[in-house]
Amino acid sequence: MMNYSSGAPHPDTGEGGAPAVRAQDLTVVRGPRTVLRGLDLTVPRGQVTGLLGPSGCGKSTLMRAIVGTQAKVTGTLDVLGLPAGHPALRTRIGYVTQAPSVYDDLTVRQNLDYFASVLDPGLPYTRIRSRGGTSIAADRRRDNVTRAITDVDLATHADVLAGNLSGGQRSRVSLAVALLGTPELLVLDEPTVGLDPVLRRDLWQLFHTIAAERGAGLLISSHVMDEAERCHRLLLMREGEILADDTPDALRTGTGSDTIEAAFLHLVDAAVAASRTKETSR
Numbered sequence: 001m002m003n004y005s006s007g008a009p010h011p012d013t014g015e016g017g018a019p020a021v022r023a024q025d026l027t028v029v030r031g032p033r034t035v036l037r038g039l040d041l042t043v044p045r046g047q048v049t050g051l052l053g054p055s056g057c058g059k060s061t062l063m064r065a066i067v068g069t070q071a072k073v074t075g076t077l078d079v080l081g082l083p084a085g086h087p088a089l090r091t092r093i094g095y096v097t098q099a100p101s102v103y104d105d106l107t108v109r110q111n112l113d114y115f116a117s118v119l120d121p122g123l124p125y126t127r128i129r130s131r132g133g134t135s136i137a138a139d140r141r142r143d144n145v146t147r148a149i150t151d152v153d154l155a156t157h158a159d160v161l162a163g164n165l166s167g168g169q170r171s172r173v174s175l176a177v178a179l180l181g182t183p184e185l186l187v188l189d190e191p192t193v194g195l196d197p198v199l200r201r202d203l204w205q206l207f208h209t210i211a212a213e214r215g216a217g218l219l220i221s222s223h224v225m226d227e228a229e230r231c232h233r234l235l236l237m238r239e240g241e242i243l244a245d246d247t248p249d250a251l252r253t254g255t256g257s258d259t260i261e262a263a264f265l266h267l268v269d270a271a272v273a274a275s276r277t278k279e280t281s282r
């Protein structure tokens with residue numbers, strides 16, 4: 001495997017505190033195929049890391065392994081200092097899949113109320129009210145729901161049935177669900193697909209705010225290379241391997257390229273040439 005790096009120190013390695021994600025020799029088998037092959041990578045806290053590569057290269061599989069929903073994972077995979085899939089990670093990670101998972105027959109707020117009650121169980125709000133009281137858990141849940149709806153710019157649609165929303169709006173409801181528990185790691189699988197440029201820009205601003213103000217690590221997949229420029233760090237993937245784990249600047253400089261797309265193509269060509277040399281020398 002070729003893993004390009006500028007050699008610049010990785011943020012939050014060796015300075016105390018486990019990174020958001022650390023993988024060593026991570027391998028995943030799906031059906032008859034080895035889909036991820038011996039990956040080494042780090043996702044820091046407090047930064048936005050982009051996961052880029054062509055369709056089918058293994059981005060979603062890597063994300064599933066990190067959030068603990070992927071079978072047949074070998075090697076080392078630590079998340080927030082614990083082994084991936086550890087029960088204590090459940091409320092500390094926000095995960096948004098490519099297919100929005102929302103209930104069409106509930107409104108935006110009802111969807112979030114439901115997921116908030118799963119994340120932060122306590123007495124149902126109506127039962128508390130009927131007893132003339134209130135509870136800290138119920139207040140906290142309601143505040144979290146309102147904040148998450150505002151974060152994704154859906155306050156004007158809070159009482160609209162999810163089934164009556166556009167595709168992009170439904171994706172934002174899923175994102176709001178992932179933001180509910182103030183996660184320390186957010187794993188977002190192509191969160192900006194199908195969104196208009198203004199909304200994409202606003203969401204990227206939100207991602208940076210979450211990283212800077214809440215100190216969360218964000219891992220965001222995309223196959224749109226222009227989104228790479230918005231990330232602090234990039235993991236470039238191809239055919240189940242990591243081609244590069246570096247900053248956008250270091251990648252451009254190190255490959256003598258003007259754009260991330262050109263840098264990626266340069267690294268692909270180098271990887272293909274290296275594997276040909278290996279085959280002919282056998």
Ligand SMILES: Nc1ncnc2c1ncn2[C@@H]1O[C@H](COP(=O)(O)OP(=O)(O)OP(=O)(O)O)[C@@H](O)[C@H]1O
Pocket residue numbers: 030031032033035053054055056057058059060061062223
């Ligand atoms: N359920 C499955 N069983 C067996 N192989 C699978 C399964 N799901 C995906 N794969 C294979 O695993 C490989 C990686 O798929 P994955 O979905 O991780 O790629 P991706 O980079 O996220 O693609 P995309 O950008 O199109 O979403 C693909 O070659 C795919 O065919």
